Every structure is written in structure tokens, then in C-alpha cells.
Amino acid sequence: MDNFQDYNEVDILYTLMSYVNVSSSQDMYYTIAHTILSNLEKIPDISINDLADLCYTSPATISRFCKDLNCKSFANFKHEMAIALETAKNEIHMNETDLQTINKEPQFLVEKVYNETIESLKMGENSINIHDIDKICHMIHQAKKVHMIGYQFNKIISNDFQMKMLKHKKFIYAFVERGDEIQRLDMIDQNSLVIIITVRARQQLMDPLIEKISEHHPRILMLTMNQEYENSNINMIYRIDGIESNYTASSMQGAISFLNLLNVIYVRYGLLYRQ
DSSP states (O other), X not given: OGGGHHHHHHHHHHHHHHHHHHSOTTSHHHHHHHHHHHTGGGGGGOOHHHHHHHHTSOHHHHHHHHHHTTOSXXXXXXXXXXXXXXXXXXXXXXXXXXXXXXXXXTHHHHHHHHHHHHHHHHHHHHHOOHHHHHHHXXXXXXXXXXXXXXXXXXXXXXXXXHHHHHXXXXXXXXXXXXXXXXXXGGGOOTTEEEEEEESSOOHHHHHHHXXXXXXXXXXXXXXXXXXXXXXXXXXXXXXOOOOOOSSBSSOSHHHHHHHHHHHHHHHHHHHHHXX
């Protein structure tokens, strides 16, 4: 699991929010996640006993919660939280010229975000070939099982695509929980297609993930904006053009570009294979 530490650090805040969004308020894990998110500034220095007191539960329950998050221990959980919160401190980092312009003309920020999104979408549109989309649709249609892997906002995109494809009577499993892609590898086999959605496709993160998946001999399709990433275990890397904001640690334009790419695949699949 250590190879996937970087993914966990990226996803931990998202996963905590997922507990709150999808769990019953009567669920103890909901209470723990909600308490952590409501006291973020305390978490890096808090003891397991103090957190247990805040949640009106036991240290043993806090420990089990951390393991459910795929953290080896409470100390490991705090370490990941500290990294996530440190990253968040520099979440928005505009250059000085843009900051000065925004301070003088706040509307410039609206224009900047929208113009960059439009530019990225146009680049993506111009790089997409319908024959490639047909190949992707064929891969999905032929696969007995389809599994989607995405991180942060790409999980939401995967869930949206899953629901849309269900209307075409094609069930797709979307890994939505932190660590699901590792814990549920036994679901993947040689009759499976694994679709990985990643804007940047960082090699140090992707290589160990793909190595683990490849042990189960599925077909692998990667959707990315990275024009250079290569891995011989991947059957098809579909690259689209686009830009990503350089003033935030979160995906903005890339997320919208992949949402639109999957919408194209969804509509084309329906036209090709509607029953």
C-alpha cells in the first residue's frame, strides 16, 4: 500500500467529505468525519484520546476509522492531514500581475476562468477524432466488466458517466472510495476493461497503480492530457489537448474537459449500440 501513499494524501479531504455526503448522520463514521472537517486546524496536533472525546466515542473506534481510510495508524492519518492542509494553504497562488489586475478590476477573475475554460474546451474539441471515440466505445461494449478509476473530481465524473451508461444498459463499476482501486482488485480479471481518468498522469503515481492492475490481466484505457506519459501495460492511451490552471492545486479546466469527453463517449455509445 505504501506505493499509493501519494494518492491517499491527495484524496483524504475528498474522502472525509464523502463520508459526510453519503453516510447517515446516525453513523459513527459520519460523526467522526464531520468532527474532523469542523476542526481542521486542530487535527495535526490532536491526540487520539482528545479526538475520541470530541466525537463521543472510543480511541479504538477512531483507530478503526483511520484504517477504513486506508491509513496504517492514527499517526499516519495525522501526517496525511498535515500534508493536505499544508498544500491547501497555497491552494490559490495567482501571479502578481493578475492579482493587481483583479484588485483593480474584480470582474477580470470571471473573464480569466471562463476564457481559460473555453480555450481548453476548444483545444480538446480540436484534438478529438470520432474514429478514436468509436474505438473507445467498442472497448467498453466488448468488455464484460468495466471499472473506472479517478481521483478527486474525476470520481464525480466517473459516477456521472456510470449513471448515464446504465441508461444504455451497460453497467460500469466506478471506484469511489479511498483505496477502492486497490482493495477491490479481485473484481478485475482478463475480461475487464479498466478506464483510468487522469489529467496530469504523474509517472510516480501511475506506474505503481498500473503495475498492480496489470497483475489481473485486464485491458487498460487511460484518458489524459499528458502528452508524454507511456506505459507498456496500457492497451490504449487517449490523449486530449487542453490547459490546466497554474494558480490552483485543484483541477479546473482539466476536469471540465474530461466531463465533456465522457459526454461525447456516452452519446456516441448510445448511437452505436442502442437497443
